[in-house]
Amino acid sequence: MLLIDCPFCGERPELEFSYGGEAHIARTPDTASDDGWTAFLYDRTNPKGIHAERWRHVHGCGRFFNALRDTVSDKFRATYRIGEARPELE
Amino acid sequence: MTGAFRLAQGGRLDRSRPLGFSFDGKAMRGFSGDTLASALLANGVHLVGRSFKYHRPRGVLAAGAEEPNALVTIGRDGRRTPNLRATQIELHEGLAAESQNRFPSLRHDVYAAGRLAAPMLPAGFYYKTFKWPPGAWTRFYEPAIRAMAGLGRAPPSPDPDRYAQRYAHCDVLVVGAGPAGLAAALAAADAGARVMLCDEQAEPGGSLLAAEDATIDGIAAQAWLAEALRRLARAGATVLPRTTAFGYFAQNFLGLAERVTDHLASPDPSLPREKLWQVRAKEVVLATGAIEQPLVFSGNDRPGVMLADAARLYATRYAVRPGTRAVLATAHDSAYAAALALHRRGVHIAAIADLRARADGELPAAARAAGLAVRTGATIAGSLGGLRVGAALLGRNGARPERVSCDLLLMCGGWTPSVHLFSQSRGRLRFDAALDAYVPDASAQRERSAGACRGVFGLAAALADGAAAGGAAAGASGAPRRYAVRAPAAGTGEAPGLTGGGRGKAFVDFQNDVTAQDIALAAREGFRSIEHVKRYTTAGMATDQGKTANMNALSLLAAAVAAPVPTVGHTTFRMPYTPVTFGTFAGLARGDLFEPVRTTPMHGWAAAEGARFEDVGTWKRAHYFPRNCETMHAAVARECRAVRTACGLFDASTLGKIEVVGPDAAAFLERMYVNAFARLAPGRCRYGVMLREDGFVLDDGVIGRLAPDRFHVTTTTGGAARVLGVMEDFSQTEWPELDVWLTSVTEQWAVIAVQGPDARRVIAPLVEGIDMAALPHMGVAEGHVCGIAARLFRVSFTGELGFEINVPADHGQAVWEAVAGSGAAHGITPYGTEAMHVLRAEKGYIVVGQETDGTATPDDVGLGWTVGRGKPDFVGKRSLARPAMQRPDRKQLVGLLTEQPQTVLEEGAQIVLDPGQAVPMRMVGHVTSAYLSPTLGRSIALAMLAGGRARVGERVFLPMPDRTIAARVVSPVFYDPEGARLHG
Amino acid sequence: MAEAARRDALSLAAHTHATVTPLSACSRFVLRGRAPALAAAGAAFGVPLPREACRAAVVEERAALWLGPDEILLLAPEAERDAVAGALHAALTGLPHALVDVGHRSAALEVAGPGAAFLLNAACPLDLGTAAFPAGMCTRTVLGKCEILLWRVDAARFRLEAMRSYADYVWRLLEQARRDWTG
Structure with a gap:
């Protein structure tokens, strides 16, 4: 069971969290073309390596936050609050 | 006396506590501190099991977790635990162990005749041989092979332990x-x-x-x-x-x-x-x-062939003489410690065959000083014997092997961390x-x-x-x-490789019966990766995961392909290190703690009334309330009639409830739901539909506005957590500027639904502070019921005049009982979820997750009227504008009436237009709900049918395995289409 | 200090005694809002609301528990329900917020005794040592398959709240764990 560093509560067991899909996908219903909206709904990067993703400390403070996780090693490299810029990794 | 091979002194045994145990029904004695293996050896028992594939007789090889051979079944109080390592089983009084993989007995095993055919069972044999005729694998070969091969039998009954x-x-x-x-x-x-x-x-x-x-x-x-x-x-x-x-x-x-x-x-x-x-x-x-590694030589698996340090452990820790005349074959100094320990305890050391050219360490020197015969540069060509080793074949390179008789053949191929x-x-x-x-x-x-x-x-x-x-x-x-x-020095060793030149089977993996010859065959057939060789030969794939096999397999493969060991790689080490019983992983999560069983505040009342319950998610909900010996069908029919003609009482507490509060609450709900909420007046309710961003129905429920900045939102029972999560998501991440906050109040309120033409007359005497006559359909008011602060909704999921009384949960049962008492004169009848479903289906009200399946838009299920089209945005709005969402041939909600009125369709049944067409037929829809309607006295069904609303009046067909059912497409509202009854 | 920390919560021999007791009804409100509302609420409630994550503040019979950065649980004696609601309503007028009565939505248990943390760890995955989870800490977490609110009132006393429909599960889970681990 992984430990995940909630930006509000600190490191907590994975059991307290739920996954929320890829992060930093802008919702633009007013301007998106049909193809653009389809991409918003369904296209995801699914990278091998660092993935920016949304998590919620659902059985804790309830906050959504973003995380950078390495999909190869399954290691969390960073977590950051909603609204904060994606951090640079070394 | 606890066995003829028990030493008179020594060991970490409690000799004041002799213990009786049995092996294959034979009574034996041991001491507290023994393992089953040490106690068997003390009783002179070396034959403890038959091997996996060839049914070869096998004995105790090791003294710890790495034991591949001595697997037994332990029976206890009706329990059976197979495949336990005798080397790790602590002896206790009454321990009953059985050997495995033998029939009818360990000494006389009919499948051992398979040894005659053994040359025909090399690696990959199954893959090459049992391929024909088609289907024979599952019908014949696999059952036959499983009967012959394998380890202990799994217990047939539930695990009684905690x-x-x-x-x-x-x-x-x-x-x-x-x-x-x-x-x-x-x-x-x-x-x-x-x-x-x-x-x-x-x-x-x-x-x-x-x-x-x-x-x-x-x-x-x-x-x-x-x-x-x-x-x-x-x-x-x-x-x-x-x-x-x-x-x-x-x-x-x-x-x-x-x-x-x-x-x-x-x-x-x-x-x-x-x-x-x-x-x-x-x-x-x-x-x-x-872990000490075995040597690979012909017949290295006979009972009496043992790892050298295991023999030393049995002698020193358990005071057991594992034989009377021992031969040691080793490539490591540590075997000399074993030889010395056994020698001191009266075991005759017939020979120490050291595979190395020289053995000059401290331990070999001590052995020589003790007068033990050391042969360096030796080989071991094989062993002789039947159910117990009788001799070792020792030689030197080039020379004819010499037969050295022994009843204990110890081997040491070095140590692997x-x-x-x-x-x-x-x-x-x-x-x-x-x-x-x-x-x-x-x-x-x-x-x-x-x-x-x-x-x-x-x-x-x-x-x-x-x-x-x-x-x-x-x-x-x-x-x-x-x-x-x-302390004595640890000593050193050399890589032994495959020794000797014997022609018999030289085992690499004892538990899976994989031989050196199998590894060589795999190499000849072109396998190079150890991971492939592992899967092809099954070396290292048994319950011991090759603790005594993997290094020898690597060495042999490396030698066969003439590559250094590191280039062959190594296999993956997986958990568990030794097998762990399933119960340990299940832990508390079994029986009535398998998962939470959630009950409502009125559960006790329903249980006392004899309600039958059904599982809805993790909730227990009253399914129906049989009277006397009523069938479910009769009970549901009676409950439905009571609601239509008098008054029914229903526990709706499991509905999800969210209190949405803040100056921007209405603006937030406008964006979350398809409906318009901005102009919903306080004191009024609206039926709300929530979509996913892809435009498909996610949930529905009644939303009441209690105050300009306060809404009481209800969700489906199963959707409560999901809806709250979606709302929190949008509130936190998409529209954080809105001043609105969400609080789950699902469990704050007990919800008592009173439905039927007499509903108002039943509850009016209990209500204070609310003008019942003025409370309109889809109205909500706060007041008191039975003196308890309550939220009273006038809503209906039955099509009848209806109310839902929300009171704080602790008061739920008392208020429920008061309503039941007040309604007695009106024939108030408690009804369960089955009647609720029938009543709503008669009215064509959908159930999210039953009529919808994640691909239904509001318009598909006849809820296009709920969509506030003038709103600039709501979740799912953009998706509804995509062309595919507006095609006229999308599946739409319709009613179906079977031509035979008593025929009830099956939910999930597929609809076709032409029953005579060739298979596979073109399916144009499916049944989502089907009931026998007590109100209409016939069957009804709801269905999703392609272009369904344009097909009203048409005849469709539902092919079933034994017949084809004809039905007529109708409006999904079967009863009171004008909605007159809602107004009492 | 090192000695105390070391003996904390782990040693089987010394710390096996724990009791599980249902707690009586009380008033509960969830207060959510932005900082100005939360600041004003403390004075009205009589307990300065905790601003530090996962901390509880107590004044006499009232307590304020941090559940999230904009979410505080207020606990008060049952009889003070209307007084609390009235005082907060008056103090927070004009300050955007949500005050919701949740007095009946959960059930509370007290887990107390030198083995309290040890018992809870039978199904709660948090490190409940006093260094990682000191007195005054509170958080939502999980117990078995149920979400709970856990508040360490003092070193050997926890208040545990679960949604009322889960209360029976929590109770039986802890009773089973008590038999399994503390004899």
Whole structure:
């Protein structure tokens, strides 16, 4: 069971969290073309390596936050609050 | 007397506690402190099982977790546990063990005749042979092979035992309580760390338990052990014997399985059988020791062929003479310690055949000094014997082998560090050519290996290595503690490879019956990766995961393909290190604790009324209320009629409820739901539909506006958590500027639905502070019911005049009983979820998840009228504008009436237009709900039908396995289409 | 200190005694809002609301528990329900916020005794040592398959709240764990 560093509560067991899909996908219903909206709904990067993703400390403070996780090693490299810029990794 | 082969003295046995046990029904005696293996050997029993594939007679090979042969079934109080290692089973009074994989008996096994055909069963045999005719594999070959091969039989009945689990956290977890582990634990405890120390054996100590002639800090090794354990206890360390660290997971999370009762003769029935410790350690010290490797030669699997150090352990720790006349074959000095220990206990050492050209170490010198015959540069060509080894064939290169008679043939192919947990932790291994073994290289986690598991052998070195590792793990300052040790040297060895030239089977993997010849065949057939060879030959794939097999398999493959061992690679070490029973993983989560069973505040009343319950998610909901011996059908019909003609009482407490509060609450709901909420007046309700962003229906429910800034939102029972999560998501991440906050009040309110033409008359006498006559359909008011502050909704999911009384949950049952009392004169009838479904289907009201399946838009299910089209945005709006969402041939909600009125369609049945068309037919829709309607006196169904609304009046067909049912497409509203009854 | 920390929560021999007791009804409100509302609420409630994550503040019979950065649980004696609601309503007028009565949605248990943390760890995955989870800490977490609110009132006393429909599960889970681990 992984430990995940909630930006509000600190490191907590994975059991307290739920996954929320890829992060930093802008919702633009007013301007998106049909193809653009389809991409918003369904296209995801699914990278091998660092993935920016949304998590919620659902059985804790309830906050959504973003995380950078390495999909190869399954290691969390960073977590950051909603609204904060994606951090640079070394 | 506890066996003819029991030494008169010595061993860590409690000779004041003799124990009776049985093996295949035969009564035997042993002592407290014995394992089943040591007790069997003390009774002269070497034949303990038959092998997996060839049914060859097998004996005890090892003395610990690595044992591949001596697997037995333990029966106890009707329980049967198969495939337990006799070397790890602690003896207790009454222990009943059975051998496995033999028929009819261990000594006379009919399948052993298969040995005659054994040359026909090489690696890959199944894949090549049992391919024809088609289907024969499942019908004939597999059942026949399974009857012949395999290990013990699984128990047929539920596991009667309980298993406990817990989480634990510590600063330093030390795995293995041998000298390295003890020194590590002591050093960490001295530095003030929270320490846990676990060991798979019955008592901590590891090699110290069998150490002779060793002193630490001037006292005998076993006295030092006792003092070390006292010091750890004083320091508050948690010391767990009988506890196997079976898995090492990410971020220093380890699984430990503690055996609690298996070693007890009559355990307290309240005790769990095993305990699972899920440990999160800041630092881990692995001190898991090393495993002696067998030699690969023809007939190396006969009973009486044993690992040399295992024989030494049986002699020293268990006071057993494992034979009377021993031959040793070795490529490592450590076998000489075994020879000496046995020699001192009266075992005749017929020969020590050292495969190395020279044997000049301290131990060989001591053996020679004791007068033991040492042959260097020797080979072992094979063994002779039947159910017990009778002779060894010893030779020198080029010379004809000599037959040396013996009843004990000991072998030592060197030692391989137990890197299983290290490797599971994703640490990187390195091949050490000098040790001829893989050792830990780089740690992947906060972990250190110490002692023999990283190739540091010998008591003094292990203690020093452990002390350094434990101190470092605890962040201790200063030099590690030094121990003054006097002990025999550990010695060295060489890679033995395949020895001798015997033609018989030379086993690499004893448990899976894989031979050197199989490895050679795999190499000849082109397999090069050890991972492929493993799967092709099954070497290393048995329950022991090849603890005594993998290194020999690697060496043989490397030799066969003429490559260095490291280039062949090594297989993956997987958890569990030794098998863990399923119950230990299930733990508390079984029986009535398997998952939470949620009940409503009125559950007790319904149970007392004899309600039948159904599971809705994790809730128990009253399904129907049978009277006397009523069938479900009769009860539901009666309940439906009561609602239509008088009054029904329904527990709606499980509906999800969210209080949405704040100045922007209306604006937020405008964006979350398809409906318009801005102009909903306080005191009024609206039926709301929520979509996913892809435009499909996610949930629905009634939303009441209590005040300009306060809404009482209801959701489906199953959707409560999901809807709250989606709302929180949008509130936190998409529209954080809105001043609106959400609070789950699902469990705050008990919800009592009163539905039927008499509903108002039933509840009016109980209501205070609300003008019942003025409360319109889809109205909500706050007031008092039975003196309790309540929220009263006038809503209907039945099509009748209806109210839902929300009172704080603690008052739910009392108010419910008051309503039931008030309604008695009107014939009020409690009804369950089945009647609720029938009543709503009669009205064409959808159930999200029944009519919808994640691909239905509001318009598809006839809810287009709910969509506030003028709104600039709501979740799912953009998707509804996509062309595909507006095609006229989308599946739409319709009603179906079967031509035979009493025929009830099956939910899920497919609809076709032409029953005469060729199969596969073109399916144009499916039935979503179907009931016998007591109100209409006939069957009704709801369906999703392509272009359905344009097909009203048409005839459609539902092909079933035994017949085709014809039905007429109608409006989905079967009853009171004008809605007049809602207004009482 | 090192000695105390070391003995904390882990040692089997010394720390096995724990009791589980249902607690009586009380008033509960969830207060959510932005900082100005939360600041003003403390004075009205009589307990300065905790701003530090996962901390509880107590004044006499009232307590304020941090559940999230904009979410505070207010606990008060049952009889003070209307007084609390009235005082907060008056103090927070004009300050955007949500005050919701949740007095009946959960059930509370007290887990107390030197083995309290050890017992809870039978199904709660948090490190409940006093260094990682000191007195005054509170958080939502999980117990078995149920979400709970856990508040360490003092070193050997926890208040545990679960949604009322889970209360029976929590109770039986802890009773089973008590038999398994503390004899």
